[in-house]
Amino acid sequence: MSDTIILEVARFNPEDGGEPSYQSFEVPLRPDWMVLDGLNHIKDQLDGSLAFRWSCRMGICGSCGMMVNGVPTLTCETLLMNYAPGPVRVAPLDHFPVVKDLVVDLDDFLAKLQKVRPWVVRKDDFKPAREFMQSPAQLEAFHQFSLCINCTLCYAACPVSGLDPDFIGPAAIALAHRYNLDSRDQGIEDRLDIVSQHEGIWDCTVVGECSVVCPKHVDPSLAIQQFKLTATKEWFKSFLLPRGKH
Amino acid sequence: METSSHDILIIGGGGAGLRAAIEIAEQDPGIDVAMVSKVYPMRSHTVSAEGGAAGVAGKDDTIDEHCYDTISGSDWLGDQDAIEFFCNEIPKELLRLEHWGCPWSREPDGRIAVRPFGGMKKMRTWFAADKTGFHMLHTLFQTSLKFNTIVRYDETFVTRLLVEDGAVRGVVAIELRTGKIRAIQAKAVIIATGGCGRVFPFTTNANICTGDGMALAYRAGAPLKDMEMVQYHPTGLPFTGILITEAARAEGGWLLNKDGYRFLQDYDLGKPTPAPVFRSMELGPRDRVSQAIFGEFEKGRAFHGPYGDYVHLDLRHLGEHKIESRLPMVRELCLKYENIDPVREPIPIRPVQHYMMGGVHTDIDARTPLPGLFAAGEAACVSINGANRLGSNSLGEILVFGARAGRSAVESARNASAANETAILAQARDEERRVEERFLRRTDGTEKITKLREEMQRAMEKGCGIYRERDSLAESANKIGELRERAGNLALDDHSRTFNTQLTSALELGYMLDVAEAIVHSALDREESRGAHQRRDFAKRDDQKYLAHSVAHRSADGPPRIEYLPVVITRWPPGERVYGR
Numbered sequence: 091m092s093d094t095i096i097l098e099v100a101r102f103n104p105e106d107g108g109e110p111s112y113q114s115f116e117v118p119l120r121p122d123w124m125v126l127d128g129l130n131h132i133k134d135q136l137d138g139s140l141a142f143r144w145s146c147r148m149g150i151c152g153s154c155g156m157m158v159n160g161v162p163t164l165t166c167e168t169l170l171m172n173y174a175p176g177p178v179r180v181a182p183l184d185h186f187p188v189v190k191d192l193v194v195d196l197d198d199f200l201a202k203l204q205k206v207r208p209w210v211v212r213k214d215d216f217k218p219a220r221e222f223m224q225s226p227a228q229l230e231a232f233h234q235f236s237l238c239i240n241c242t243l244c245y246a247a248c249p250v251s252g253l254d255p256d257f258i259g260p261a262a263i264a265l266a267h268r269y270n271l272d273s274r275d276q277g278i279e280d281r282l283d284i285v286s287q288h289e290g291i292w293d294c295t296v297v298g299e300c301s302v303v304c305p306k307h308v309d310p311s312l313a314i315q316q317f318k319l320t321a322t323k324e325w326f327k328s329f330l331l332p333r334g335k336h
Numbered sequence: 337m338e339t340s341s342h343d344i345l346i347i348g349g350g351g352a353g354l355r356a357a358i359e360i361a362e363q364d365p366g367i368d369v370a371m372v373s374k375v376y377p378m379r380s381h382t383v384s385a386e387g388g389a390a391g392v393a394g395k396d397d398t399i400d401e402h403c404y405d406t407i408s409g410s411d412w413l414g415d416q417d418a419i420e421f422f423c424n425e426i427p428k429e430l431l432r433l434e435h436w437g438c439p440w441s442r443e444p445d446g447r448i449a450v451r452p453f454g455g456m457k458k459m460r461t462w463f464a465a466d467k468t469g470f471h472m473l474h475t476l477f478q479t480s481l482k483f484n485t486i487v488r489y490d491e492t493f494v495t496r497l498l499v500e501d502g503a504v505r506g507v508v509a510i511e512l513r514t515g516k517i518r519a520i521q522a523k524a525v526i527i528a529t530g531g532c533g534r535v536f537p538f539t540t541n542a543n544i545c546t547g548d549g550m551a552l553a554y555r556a557g558a559p560l561k562d563m564e565m566v567q568y569h570p571t572g573l574p575f576t577g578i579l580i581t582e583a584a585r586a587e588g589g590w591l592l593n594k595d596g597y598r599f600l601q602d603y604d605l606g607k608p609t610p611a612p613v614f615r616s617m618e619l620g621p622r623d624r625v626s627q628a629i630f631g632e633f634e635k636g637r638a639f640h641g642p643y644g645d646y647v648h649l650d651l652r653h654l655g656e657h658k659i660e661s662r663l664p665m666v667r668e669l670c671l672k673y674e675n676i677d678p679v680r681e682p683i684p685i686r687p688v689q690h691y692m693m694g695g696v697h698t699d700i701d702a703r704t705p706l707p708g709l710f711a712a713g714e715a716a717c718v719s720i721n722g723a724n725r726l727g728s729n730s731l732g733e734i735l736v737f738g739a740r741a742g743r744s745a746v747e748s749a750r751n752a753s754a755a756n757e758t759a760i761l762a763q764a765r766d767e768e769r770r771v772e773e774r775f776l777r778r779t780d781g782t783e784k785i786t787k788l789r790e791e792m793q794r795a796m797e798k799g800c801g802i803y804r805e806r807d808s809l810a811e812s813a814n815k816i817g818e819l820r821e822r823a824g825n826l827a828l829d830d831h832s833r834t835f836n837t838q839l840t841s842a843l844e845l846g847y848m849l850d851v852a853e854a855i856v857h858s859a860l861d862r863e864e865s866r867g868a869h870q871r872r873d874f875a876k877r878d879d880q881k882y883l884a885h886s887v888a889h890r891s892a893d894g895p896p897r898i899e900y901l902p903v904v905i906t907r908w909p910p911g912e913r914v915y916g917r
Contacts, residue, residue, distance in 0.1 A: 135786065220431065
């Protein structure tokens with residue numbers, strides 16, 4: 091087998107006024123190298139102008155998501171060898187505006203995250219002198235949804251996010267659900283109002299791609315379906331109990 | 337040049353910075369607080385912390401015991417007033433995080449669960465499986481989103497502190513997306529930029545840990561304290577340096593040499609027992625355990641691999657259920673990065689640079705000697721960690737001193753005098769010119785960033801590894817001096833404005849070289865062995881001369897001036913560090 095591999099890397103710099111293009115680089119193919127190691131080889135040895143984000147290189151900070159051969163991927167934990175003999179195509183995440191090369195604009199995602207109120211909401215003034223009691227089973231009820239690293243691979247995989255930029259999207263809905271399911275939280279009604287709007291959960295067509303690409307095995311698709319169910323129940327309740335809050 | 341101004345500006349969006357921001361917003365919604373971070377806050381390196389955060393929780397534990405463990409762990413270089421304050425505050429801070437939604441692991445009855453940790457005499461380490469830093473950071477970040485008064489400058493890279501009339505008055509920073517250089521004025525500035533592990537070639541630290549805040553403060557005239565105190569974590573994966581948490585040993589993991597022997601018993605760390613014993617063997621402090629592993633390397637009792645010698649961390653006897661429930665990330669990391677399942681195979685590990693006990697010199701209120709400047713977290717040195725930090729004290733430190741820095745900054749901003757804006761903006765324009773002329777517009781540079789960075793990292797490993805001595809330290813000091821000169825002549829391929837990560841790499845290299853110089857000279861100057869600072873040529877601790885913090889002041893050209901500041905001793909006179917007996 092060859093000891094090198096070709097990386098075809100998307101290039102775009104708005105200052106050049108040029109169109110996006112692909113540039114090929116030959117990088118060493120080492121058994122323990124990740125796709126990110128290949129990109130760093132380019133940056134350090136071949137072309138210092140290549141722009142991409144990375145930080146922890148251990149799959150937890152969520153910075154280095156890119157499209158690798160068309161699939162949303164965390165490049166720091168995906169072996170280059172998986173793509174041998176190559177070539178490998180590396181592009182910025184789908185469905186986001188590109189800032190430069192492999193860097194996308196995440197402001198819209200952060201606004202959506204804030205919109206779903208991802209914090210503990212208390213309607214009463216109860217402040218325990220010690221911890222809130224929470225059984226392991228109660229923790230388990232929301233735990234998987236708390237594992238989202240905000241890498242946004244699910245947005246790049248989601249066909250609805252591609253068609254409707256107003257869709258709140260998988261990660262933000264999963265995090266809203268995470269707080270709804272937390273026994274310490276009382277904010278479910280606020281979040282239902284926000285998430286069950288038109289651009290929210292009803293847009294989801296249950297393709298499930300978000301759950302497939304999640305590197306942390308969060309299941310946003312499940313969160314969205316459960317959200318739909320709760321919202322429907324609340325909607326019926328509002329007819330049964332027309333006078334109000336329950 | 338774009339300018340803006342706030343009451344308080346926080347540099348860094350990790351645990352310490354976010355805790356400070358929330359504290360300020362809660363103290364007074366009328367205060368205009370801003371946070372500038374070179375990455376989105378949830379990307380900060382707090383995210384990588386794994387094992388837990390220590391705080392007295394059980395009835396059988398006391399604040400005094402946490403103090404004593406921390407002080408003896410620090411080899412008596414920690415300030416005892418700060419440590420006592422810290423140990424008192426931390427349980428309250430951890431509870432606050434619980435109220436904010438942090439998914440702490442639980443006991444069957446619903447209370448917070450705690451686990452043992454290295455150098456700790458009691459079970460007091462709160463944890464969220466083995467992703468504690470990740471959960472703490474996301475809880476803090478998501479909670480911070482509740483406060484509309486916190487203004488964020490995400491992906492904005494600070495290049496300089498603005499100092500006018502002896503007080504810090506803001507920063508100059510590059511907005512990465514546009515490349516615009518802006519002046520952000522403030523009445524008080526908090527440095528919460530984390531550590532500088534990237535000055536070493538083999539580190540657990542993320543790519544962003546380049547000592548920016550340490551260097552910014554140092555250049556502005558605030559000294560760096562105890563910079564020779566560099567923590568090597570015993571258990572890193574050999575190629576990547578990825579951290580395998582100490583919790584793996586706290587849950588019962590063993591360290592074995594190539595003969596399958598629990599070698600820590602040969603290093604005055606106790607006798608092997610099947611179940612873990614507090615302050616003994618695998619639950620010894622990090623400095624002593626890393627030194628023992630290095631000892632095995634020297635005796636030829638380690639394995640040889642393509643990335644150097646290593647020993648084994650064996651978890652197999654813990655069983656799949658315990659590994660999955662308590663150490664899921666360890667398993668995930670081993671499978672992904674070493675193609676090893678710790679349920680079935682021992683994990684190859686070697687000591688790896690992990691943490692800086694040293695940092696920007698602050699007092700117990702997070703104040704630096706420079707008016708208007710505060711620091712907290714790994715970037716700061718209060719000092720509660722002295723010559724060796726205990727595992728699970730740093731996640732507490734970012735909360736306690738992040739909050740403290742927030743309160744101190746509020747007080748300082750309220751009392752700040754009116755600023756001379758003309759002089760401040762003139763300084764900002766000078767800085768803009770420096771960045772433009774030295775980096776962006778320059779086309780005649782000859783030195784490569786990558787090459788200089790590698791040479792720096794090699795010099796730091798050679799001089800400032802686990803064991804040190806005068807000759808190799810002096811050689812490294814010369815090398816760093818040479819590299820600082822060569823760094824004035826960098827060649828950039830990228831002269832564009834938009835998201836220029838080569839420019840930020842060049843600026844980071846400058847920060848790292850300043851910090852490296854402080855580390856190597858502080859290490860050269862301390863002629864004793866204490867905690868993480870082990871000198872072959874001065875093998876003993878010397879309390880007569882060095883029961884003191886080193887304080888490095890930057891000089892315009894040439895090496896820093898090193899002074900010493902006595903350690904604060906209150907109730908615990910210096911004694912022998914005893915583990916396992």
